[in-house]
Structures are given as C-alpha cells and as structure tokens.
Amino acid sequence: MLEIRPFRNSDPPALAAIWRSQPPQRGLMQPLSSAIFEQCVLSKIYFDRAGLLVATREGEPVGFAHAAFGPGDGGECVDCTLGTTAMLMVRGDVDDPAIADALIGRSEAYQRDRGASVHYAGGIDPLNGFYLGLYGGSEMPGILESDPRQLAAFERNQYQESGRVVVLQRQLVRFRPDASRETRLVRRKAQFAHNFSPSAKNWWDACVCGPLDRMRFSLLMRGQERPAASVTFWDLEPLATSWGIRTMGMLDLLVEPEHRRQRMATYLLNESFRELLKRGVTMIEAQTMADNQAALAFYHKMGFTAVDHGRVLRRAPRDG
The missing domain is CATH 3.40.630.30 (Gcn5-related N-acetyltransferase (GNAT))
Known part of the structure; x- marks a missing residue:
C-alpha cells in the first residue's frame, strides 16, 4: 500500500x-x-x-x-x-x-x-x-x-x-584572451578588480548563495565608484566532484547600459578566465534562456558550447 x-x-x-x-x-x-x-x-x-x-x-x-x-x-x-x-x-x-x-x-x-x-x-x-x-x-x-x-x-x-x-560550458585549457584593438582600448581605461567574499544582495541571496565559495570580478572606470561591468563565479560543488573537473559556475554577468557595445564583457571575461585558470579552474559553466539570442551569440563567441537544456x-x- x-x-x-x-x-x-x-x-x-x-x-x-x-x-x-x-x-x-x-x-x-x-x-x-x-x-x-x-x-x-x-x-x-x-x-x-x-x-x-x-x-x-x-x-x-x-x-x-x-x-x-x-x-x-x-x-x-x-x-x-x-x-x-x-x-x-x-x-x-x-x-x-x-x-x-x-x-x-x-x-x-x-x-x-x-x-x-x-x-x-x-x-x-x-x-x-x-x-x-x-x-x-x-x-x-x-x-x-x-x-x-x-x-x-x-x-x-x-x-x-x-x-x-541552455546550459553551456567552456574549457579553459586552451583559453587565449581576445587581443583585438577594441579590447586593448578597454584595458587602457578600465581597472580589473576582484572581491573574493562578495556581500549578499538580500536575505534570499544570502540563504541560497551565502554558503557557496564565490568571487566577483568587475571593471572600474577612472573617477567612477560604480562598476561598469561585473560578473560572479562560484565553486560548483559538490556537483563538479561528479565530473572530476574543477569547475566554476558563472552568475550575474552585467554591463551597465552606458558601457555596452564597447567590448566590456569580453575584456571582463578574458581577465576573469585568466585569473581562474591561475587558480586551477579548468571549466566554466553558464546558463541562459534559449530565446536570449544576444546572450547565446556572445557565449558562443567566448568559446562556450551547449551541453544540456532545461x-x-x-x-x-x-x-x-
């Protein structure tokens, strides 16, 4: 029964x-x-x-x-x-x-x-x-x-x-940063910064993500306190243990409206991947809605491929 x-x-x-x-x-x-x-x-x-x-x-x-x-x-x-x-x-x-x-x-x-x-x-x-x-x-x-x-x-x-x-992954083993002229221009005017213990956005975020090992990277323009772009990564555990690959999950990639279409996101991820690779990370996983064609095109340009769908x-x- x-x-x-x-x-x-x-x-x-x-x-x-x-x-x-x-x-x-x-x-x-x-x-x-x-x-x-x-x-x-x-x-x-x-x-x-x-x-x-x-x-x-x-x-x-x-x-x-x-x-x-x-x-x-x-x-x-x-x-x-x-x-x-x-x-x-x-x-x-x-x-x-x-x-x-x-x-x-x-x-x-x-x-x-x-x-x-x-x-x-x-x-x-x-x-x-x-x-x-x-x-x-x-x-x-x-x-x-x-x-x-x-x-x-x-x-x-x-x-x-x-x-x-769409669930996407990007191997970092053969990662090579973008070296285009536009990306080099971003490097001249933006400072790459990191926070290895970012504050929670609210009570719910603290409950869901507080126990996770997170780090946030951002781009700071000269004379501005608010980041022009930011992204958060978290140690994708314990799930990544099943794969046997050190993997970070990517969250909250954001570029402020006035700084879009200036290769900010490309430069930010270039520097983020470089830093994570130095820390032994070999895989990045991201997720976006299937109807967000702009995000999918950007991820594919950054070397991500679809591995699953939800x-x-x-x-x-x-x-x-």
Whole structure:
C-alpha cells in the first residue's frame, strides 16, 4: 500500500539512497550522502518538513517530492504565491508511474494550501531555494532534458513548457584572451578588480548563495565608484566532484547600459578566465534562456558550447 507522509528526521539515509539509485546524469551530483543532503537542503532556514513528502510502501521509502516557494519583493521573505516541486525522485528500480503522480498531486496540494496560484516543476530563478550544487549546474535549470524520468512525470501531469534554458560550458585549457584593438582600448581605461567574499544582495541571496565559495570580478572606470561591468563565479560543488573537473559556475554577468557595445564583457571575461585558470579552474559553466539570442551569440563567441537544456514547466492549480 502506498503512503505519502511528511519528512521525518530519520529519513535522510533513505532519501540519499533513492538519489543514488538514479540513472547516471550529467546534471545530478553523485554519490550523494545523507550529510551532503542535510547540508544543501535540510539546513536551509526556510526548510519546512511538511513540504518534503516521502512515498513509502510497507514502510519503506520509494520516492520523494519537495514542494517549495520563492522570495517576496526585495528578497527579504518567502512568498507563497508561486510554488514549485523543486525535486521529484522515485527509486531507480521502481517502475510505477502512480508513485510520481501521487507525489506531484500532494506537492501541489501543499503549495495550494499555502496560497500558490501557479505550480512549477524544478528549480528556476527565483524558485531556486534548494538543490543548487546538487542538480543542474551553474544555476537551477528547471527540469533537464537529460533527466527523462522526472520530465516525463511532469508532462504526464499536464505541465506545459513556458521557457527553455541552455546550459553551456567552456574549457579553459586552451583559453587565449581576445587581443583585438577594441579590447586593448578597454584595458587602457578600465581597472580589473576582484572581491573574493562578495556581500549578499538580500536575505534570499544570502540563504541560497551565502554558503557557496564565490568571487566577483568587475571593471572600474577612472573617477567612477560604480562598476561598469561585473560578473560572479562560484565553486560548483559538490556537483563538479561528479565530473572530476574543477569547475566554476558563472552568475550575474552585467554591463551597465552606458558601457555596452564597447567590448566590456569580453575584456571582463578574458581577465576573469585568466585569473581562474591561475587558480586551477579548468571549466566554466553558464546558463541562459534559449530565446536570449544576444546572450547565446556572445557565449558562443567566448568559446562556450551547449551541453544540456532545461525546460521550465508550469501548470495552473488543480480544481479542489
């Protein structure tokens, strides 16, 4: 008999075992221990045991679904208007769609009871409060196309695609900085600066990214305090351990409007990659929406190639 119940303190070893039973995937950290699961998921200040739903048969856990929410305006609280099933897993040797369907239904009910009017599948900014570093890559990508079991379960439950994510990687082993005239001009007027312990933007950012090993690089123009361009990198752990390659995830690449189309981003990444390579980093991972053609063209110019795709899935709440 199938039973779905809230999380218990004795569950982490069983949930970690369910995770380890999954088929090999590029975007799934393996092997997961209960200690890592507690550190990356259960220790979050906004974790609610009632939202981590465990499916059991004859008392033995066979799957779980994790319902969660995103931040309110300003990132200073949790907002329950938008909900997501941040993770859905059924034990790898169990082939019963009814388990995943029941878990999704209970996850939606939890979200709806707390005020959610729309349900998403997987983590996607700003619904990214859990599993960063365990699933996806540099950012939470929704549901990866390389994760067919989870993708099929949500599609079966009438979740529809509302966006698509491109996951990109760039090897640094053969990196050569751009030496064009325009880039040399940027070097003359901008100072490359770094901050190896950047402050969080708000409470939500502190909760999600605070434990990560981050560094922020920026370009400062003479006589100006506000950076003309900036980018943040984080040590993509523990996921990169699965790949055996020292990898940094790239976040928040920003060029101020008045400095765009001046090779600022190119020069900033040139210097950032040079610094990271000196620190032993051999891979950079980034993510952007598939319809952002300008960003994709820039990443390809910088030597990135697509390695996976994520799908942003959502559905309206069920009746009742």
